[in-house]
Amino acid sequence: QQPVQSPQAVILREGEDAVINCSSSKALYSVHWYRQKHGEAPVFLMILLKGGEQKGHEKISASFNEKKQQSSLYLTASQLSYSGTYFCGTRGGGGNKLTFGTGTQLKVEL
Amino acid sequence: DAGVTQSPTHLIKTRGQQVTLRCSPKSGHDTVSWYQQALGQGPQFIFQYYEEEERQRGNFPDRFSGHQFPNYSSELNVNALLLGDSALYLCASSLVDRRQGYTFGSGTRLTVV
Numbered sequence: 001q002q003p004v005q006s007p008q009a010v011i012l013r014e015g016e017d018a019v020i021n022c023s024s025s026k027a028l029y030s031v032h033w034y035r036q037k038h039g040e041a042p043v044f045l046m047i048l049l050k051g052g053e054q055k056g057h058e059k060i061s062a063s064f065n066e067k068k069q070q071s072s073l074y075l076t077a078s079q080l081s082y083s084g085t086y087f088c089g090t091r092g093g094g095g096n097k098l099t100f101g102t103g104t105q106l107k108v109e110l
Numbered sequence: 111d112a113g114v115t116q117s118p119t120h121l122i123k124t125r126g127q128q129v130t131l132r133c134s135p136k137s138g139h140d141t142v143s144w145y146q147q148a149l150g151q152g153p154q155f156i157f158q159y160y161e162e163e164e165r166q167r168g169n170f171p172d173r174f175s176g177h178q179f180p181n182y183s184s185e186l187n188v189n190a191l192l193l194g195d196s197a198l199y200l201c202a203s204s205l206v207d208r209r210q211g212y213t214f215g216s217g218t219r220l221t222v223v
Contacts (some may be wrong), residue, residue, distance in 0.1 A: 002152070032211055041114075041200065042153070044211035053209065087152050094183065096166045097213065098143070100152035 001025055003090045003101035011107045017076045020104045022088030024069040031064050031071040032089035032098060035082075042087060046073070050093075078108045114203050116184075122221045123191050124191035128140045131186040135203030141165075142184040143212065144176060145200040153200055155213060159184055160206055196222045 004025045010018055021032060030049045033056070034042035046056025048064035048071060056062070061074045075082055085105050089098040114196050115134040123129050135142050141160045145153035155168035159178035178184045182203075188195055202212040 016148075028207065034212075034214075039214045041214040044213065047209065047211045049209055055209070087218070089212075096158050096160075096208070097155045097168060099155060100145075103150075103152050 003088055003100060005088060005101040005104045006035075008102070009105040009107075011109060012078045012082075014078060014080060014110055016078055016108075017074070018078060018106065020073040020075070020086050020088075020106070022071045022090070022101050023047055024090045026053060026069065026090075026092055028064075028066065028069050028090050029089045029093045031062075031075050032091075033060070033062060033071075034087045034089065034100075035084045036087065037084040045086075059081075075106070079105075080108050082106060082109070083108045114201055114213050116199075116201050116215035116218050117175075118218060120219045120221075121218065122223060125191055125193060125222055127191050128189045129191060130188065131199050131218045131220070132205075133184045133186070133201030133215060135182050135201075137186070139203035139205055139213065140182055141204045141206050142178055142206070143202045144180065144184070144186045145202065147196075147198040147200055147217070148168075156186065182216075191222045193222050196220060 033045040036042040064071045088101040142158040143158040147153045157167040158165045162178045173189045198217045200217045201215045
């Protein structure tokens with residue numbers, strides 16, 4: 001029941017935009033987004049909650065479709081520092097564990 | 111403000127041995143979750159601790175056990191190590207409030223030979 005992310009990998013030129021999708025097969029209470037650079041810890045980007053509440057970094061935007069159990073992360077005007085692997089994490093209504101997705105590798109080039 | 115601290119950073123063990131990994135959560139956090147991350151994959155949930163109790167457990171064998179102390183720090187113990195246990199072990203701390211994100215430590219890289 002691991003969430004599925006798409007695309008698996010994407011290469012951008014600096015300044016371009018990207019969308020990363022996360023899809024779950026079960027009803028969700030919340031979706032988290034994290035970025036992990038090689039050899040480093042995942043860093044929290046955003047949380048989207050059932051009912052519409054969102055918390056996260058100002059320059060990051062995301063959406064959460066509760067009915068479709070899907071979330072999308074929008075990266076606009078990409079910078080070199082955006083490079084890394086992006087993971088979504090999903091949590092069901094009755095549980096405490098956060099289940100991470102398959103990951104999306106993003107590389108931003110000059 | 112110190113984040114999540116994990117120790118040791120790297121560890122090499124022999125098959126069959128036992129290992130203990132340690133985690134100090136971010137100041138103010140009361141919940142600790144442990145994850146195993148294989149190379150190129152997403153973190154896999156091992157278990158979560160709150161108020162010194164295991165709240166939920168992932169699909170890991172009983173060889174994996176944990177503990178949370180009154181100061182919220184936590185340990186992950188793995189017995190009878192297998193080659194397949196080689197991975198990055200991440201500790202994440204949070205508030206019990208499920209509307210908050212996690213803060214991860216840099217992890218312990220465990221190699222079983």
